[in-house]
Amino acid sequence: MLLKRSHNCACLNLTDKGTTVILNGWIKKIRDFGKFVFVDLWDHTGIIQLVFRPEIEGLAEIKHCIVGDSIGVKGDVVERQDKNHHLSTGEIEIAVNEWVRYSHSEPFPISDNPSEETRLKYRYLDLRSEKMQRNLRFRHDVIKKIRDFMSEKGFIEVETPILSKSTPEGARDYLVPSRLQAGSFYALPQSPQIYKQLLMIGGVDKYFQISRCFRDEDLRANRQPEFTQLDIEMAYADEEDVFRVTEVLFRDVVHSAAGISVPVPFQRMTYEEAMSRYGSDKPDTRFGLLIEDKTEECRPEGFTILEEAIKRGDAVKGILLKGHEPSRKEIDSMTALAKDKGAAGLMWFKIKEGMIQSPVAKFLQDKGESLTRSFAMEEGDTLFVVASASSVACSALGAVRLYLRDLYQLAGETKGLHFLWVTDFPMFFYNEDQKRYETEHHPFTMPVAEDMERYLEKSPEKIRSRSYDLVLNGEEIASGSVRNHIRSLQKQVFEKIGLAPETLQKRFGFFLKALQYGTPPHAGIAPGIDRFVQILLGEESIRDVIAFPKTTNAACLMTESPSEVDAFQLDELEIKVNNKN
RNA sequence: GGAGCUGUAGUUCAGUUUGGUUAGAACGCCUGCCUGUCACGCAGGAGGUCGCGAGUUCGAGUCUCGUCAGCUCCGCCA
Numbered sequence: 001m002l003l004k005r006s007h008n009c010a011c012l013n014l015t016d017k018g019t020t021v022i023l024n025g026w027i028k029k030i031r032d033f034g035k036f037v038f039v040d041l042w043d044h045t046g047i048i049q050l051v052f053r054p055e056i057e058g059l060a061e062i063k064h065c066i067v068g069d070s071i072g073v074k075g076d077v078v079e080r081q082d083k084n085h086h087l088s089t090g091e092i093e094i095a096v097n098e099w100v101r102y103s104h105s106e107p108f109p110i111s112d113n114p115s116e117e118t119r120l121k122y123r124y125l126d127l128r129s130e131k132m133q134r135n136l137r138f139r140h141d142v143i144k145k146i147r148d149f150m151s152e153k154g155f156i157e158v159e160t161p162i163l164s165k166s167t168p169e170g171a172r173d174y175l176v177p178s179r180l181q182a183g184s185f186y187a188l189p190q191s192p193q194i195y196k197q198l199l200m201i202g203g204v205d206k207y208f209q210i211s212r213c214f215r216d217e218d219l220r221a222n223r224q225p226e227f228t229q230l231d232i233e234m235a236y237a238d239e240e241d242v243f244r245v246t247e248v249l250f251r252d253v254v255h256s257a258a259g260i261s262v263p264v265p266f267q268r269m270t271y272e273e274a275m276s277r278y279g280s281d282k283p284d285t286r287f288g289l290l291i292e293d294k295t296e297e298c299r300p301e302g303f304t305i306l307e308e309a310i311k312r313g314d315a316v317k318g319i320l321l322k323g324h325e326p327s328r329k330e331i332d333s334m335t336a337l338a339k340d341k342g343a344a345g346l347m348w349f350k351i352k353e354g355m356i357q358s359p360v361a362k363f364l365q366d367k368g369e370s371l372t373r374s375f376a377m378e379e380g381d382t383l384f385v386v387a388s389a390s391s392v393a394c395s396a397l398g399a400v401r402l403y404l405r406d407l408y409q410l411a412g413e414t415k416g417l418h419f420l421w422v423t424d425f426p427m428f429f430y431n432e433d434q435k436r437y438e439t440e441h442h443p444f445t446m447p448v449a450e451d452m453e454r455y456l457e458k459s460p461e462k463i464r465s466r467s468y469d470l471v472l473n474g475e476e477i478a479s480g481s482v483r484n485h486i487r488s489l490q491k492q493v494f495e496k497i498g499l500a501p502e503t504l505q506k507r508f509g510f511f512l513k514a515l516q517y518g519t520p521p522h523a524g525i526a527p528g529i530d531r532f533v534q535i536l537l538g539e540e541s542i543r544d545v546i547a548f549p550k551t552t553n554a555a556c557l558m559t560e561s562p563s564e565v566d567a568f569q570l571d572e573l574e575i576k577v578n579n580k581n
Numbered sequence: 582g583g584a585g586c587u588g589u590a591g592u593u594c595a596g597u598u599u600g601g602u603u604a605g606a607a608c609g610c611c612u613g614c615c616u617g618u619c620a621c622g623c624a625g626g627a628g629g630u631c632g633c634g635a636g637u638u639c640g641a642g643u644c645u646c647g648u649c650a651g652c653u654c655c656g657c658c659a
Binding site: 029031032033034035036037038040049051053054066067080081082084086087090106107108109110111112113114115116117118120167169170171172190191193215216217218219220221223336337340341438439440441442443444445479497541551552553555557 | 588609620654656
């Protein structure tokens with residue numbers, strides 16, 4: 001028997017006193033007093049207390065219910081004698097007249113403070129937690145706002161295939177074997193990139209999609225193998241059009257979902273500046289601590305470490321931490337970070353009673369004066385210096401900078417949202433391992449035309465692309481570009497990254513062909529929904545904004561996927577598994 | 582591929598530094614008592630492959646090696 005509910009648990013209050021209601025939900029807590037029993041009933045709206053009095057039928061049975069049981073009750077809203085002010089429904093309780101247990105629960109395997117492993121194994125129970133309920137609802141609100149906004153701006157949502165074609169440029173593909181053409185494979189899309197460009201050629205003009213993307217790469221706290229992005233593409237548009245619509249979109253979504261006002265337009269910065277000043281292509285602009293290049297000014301005589309570095313052509317760069325002196329242990333951690341990024345080491349300097357303090361102090365013939373002067377260092381500050389190839393020094397100090405941010409909460413604990421456009425990424429970079437050029441963004445990005453002419457043969461790494469990232473509080477939350485709509489130029493790019501003509505034809509022939517039919521100039525962007533929601537909610541893990549996430553091993557502890565399959569399934573696909581063990 | 586942290590009852594943890602009797606606590610579960618709780622209380626009970634496998638030792642939850650799993654980071658992520 002289903003007692004059809006009249007209300008949700010937490011939607012009642014003292015004004016409902018005297019009414020008869022029917023509630024459905026789970027037992028959250030049960031307190032047995034012999035002659036009567038209190039039950040905290042929970043549904044997605046919250047908790048309300050039920051009281052089972054001696055005179056009702058089934059009093060003995062309610063004593064045998066446990067946390068997690070699903071029940072329905074009919075009863076009267078009554079005012080409590082002793083009110084509970086910790087509860088929104090704490091002024092009332094439901095005096096139960098009639099009730100039914102829909103289903104019994106095994107003892108609950110998940111506590112108030114569950115481990116990550118337990119949460120993932122019993123995800124359906126973890127989802128009943130206040131946090132997951134709130135996060136899923138928030139995520140829904142964000143996505144609904146996005147859909148409404150895009151529709152209002154004249155974009156239409158078009159779905160693109162999940163079973164698509166492998167394009168092994170970039171991330172590793174997830175492959176799906178074909179049965180009808182055994183030996184051939186589909187790939188799950190890393191993004192709908194090519195399809196959305198084909199939609200532009202197809203006259204869709206303004207496209208968007210809340211789309212699932214798949215990348216078979218290692219996971220991180222903010223990275224899952226499948227994730228959701230808002231895919232956007234506009235015909236007859238350039239970067240300024242994309243910036244404008246994206247900025248207003250984020251402004252409106254942030255305002256309606258989180259109640260925060262952010263100014264538009266967003267700050268912009270070139271890739272070059274981001275790398276040289278922040279040591280990152282996704283700089284956290286919520287605080288200073290910028291990297292300074294003192295290769296010219298700072299040449300303390302007799303300090304052979306620096307002198308020889310400069311002679312080699314290395315740069316001397318540093319960041320000055322005002323008013324903090326990290327401990328030896330903390331400096332060791334920072335040194336390890338710098339070395340991870342390829343620096344030979346991390347030099348540090350403090351001033352104590354006018355005297356410079358540093359492991360390398362004894363080498364400083366000028367007592368460190370040229371250092372303290374060029375960096376404007378004062379007592380109480382700590383100076384970190386790296387002498388390395390310029391790019392190495394920057395990324396090393398970039399890592400140190402973020403360590404200091406976390407150590408001293410330099411980004412502040414306020415809900416400040418700093419959006420930043422990073423522009424002018426390089427088109428190509430040289431892959432040392434594979435001895436060939438690759439595209440920094442993706443091969444469909446439009447290179448800057450004049451750079452292409454000047455540098456294509458001699459120094460391709462100097463060619464800029466018309467691509468851009470949107471960074472929020474030091475996290476990349478969107479990436480996009482003006483696309484290459486010129487077939488000959490697209491072919492040049494493919495050739496530069498070493499795609500042999502036959503390979504090119506096999507992988508991208510259909511696309512190059514499509515480009516022949518009057519491709520409109522177009523541009524787009526793809527914000528990552530999961531990461532954006534994660535930042536707005538202040539969650540440390542992206543798993544907490546996804547209903548059914550995977551572990552760092554890309555496994556699902558609940559369904560135990562991935563798993564072996566039956567031999568007949570493999571037979572149908574003509575696949576043989578090589579068991580390495 | 583590499584580094585670090587973690588793994589003990591259904592759950593969350595203590596015990597590992599310094600090897601030594603029968604591995605503990607809390608919550609949960611089971612049985613009983615209780616007329617106003619909201620962390621209800623009281624009495625009793627069940628519940629353990631100390632992740633797994635080797636090794637050292639008279640003796641291993643504890644030491645060593647390997648391995649698996651979870652988390653974080655580097656590489657990787659057009």
